[in-house]
Amino acid sequence: MTVEVIEKDKLNLTIKIEGYPLDLVNGLRRYAMSEVPTLAIEDVVFIENNSLVYDETLAQRLGLIPLKTPRKYLEMEDAQLMLVLDASAEDSIRTVYSGDLVPVEDKEVKPVSNEIPILKLAPKQNIKLEAYARLGKGKKHSKYSPTSKAIVKPTPVVNIKNPKTENAKKILDSCPRNVFEIVDGNLIAKNPNFCTFCEECLKVDKESIEIAEKPGSYILGIESIGQLDAKDIVIESADLIIKDLDEIERRLDSL
Ligand code: SF4
Secondary structure: OEEEEEEEOOOEEEEEEEOOOHHHHHHHHHHHHHOOOEEEEEEEEEEEEOOOOOHHHHHHHHHOOOEOOOHHHOOOOOOEEEEEEEEEOOOOOEEEEHHHOEEOOOOOOOEOOOOOEEEEEOOOOEEEEEEEEEEEOOOOOHHHOOEEEEEEEEEEEEEEOOOOOOOHHHHHHHOOOOOEEEEOOEEEEOOHHHOOOOOHHHHHOOOOEEEEEEEEEEEEEEEEOOOOOHHHHHHHHHHHHHHHHHHHHHHHHOO
């Protein structure tokens, strides 16, 4: 088995996996979306709300704000962490943002972004509440899913049969993924892994280009919303698959 990192930063991880079946690679993707837990606001206690927005609507909005989830909480199914919101408008209209939510027990458990608007307060209006974040999974509610993108595709092979084709510029312009480059008059595939098999280049000149899938090789791409680093999402997915397989083995052993 080989794992090659194609792209990596805090929020994105793209890796090429060879030597493992598609089902397993796709399992990593599905676990990333729906089994890796994160913290999200589940209960809200309103102390004061004289804004125009109903309590229920506000609670729904608060639940959808992604919260940073330190890995130490991933095993703590009964974790409950409080954040408070205490905002008022004096003489002018005020927009209340996610950054106004203040963590109480753990300063690390805070909104992923401070700039998500929650509501507007007119002059003399106040909002005061306690919000309780709990651990949950994307399969229960999408607010808990840590991924904004989770894809698996076969590894593309972009074979240029005629690098000096007169259609080189048209082929380059047809590709929405910037796969091609022209170097010294020759068409080359600079970023073959970016190919999405859309076949736009083949519509221009199918004699000069061949697009194929590399057998037994897959690209897994994970984009994090921000609760967890992309790398941690994939590591956690793998750990959870192993745990589930161990559980199946344990139950089979006890038959
Ligand atoms: S199939 Fe689409 S993405 Fe792939 S190289 Fe051709 S134009 Fe680009």
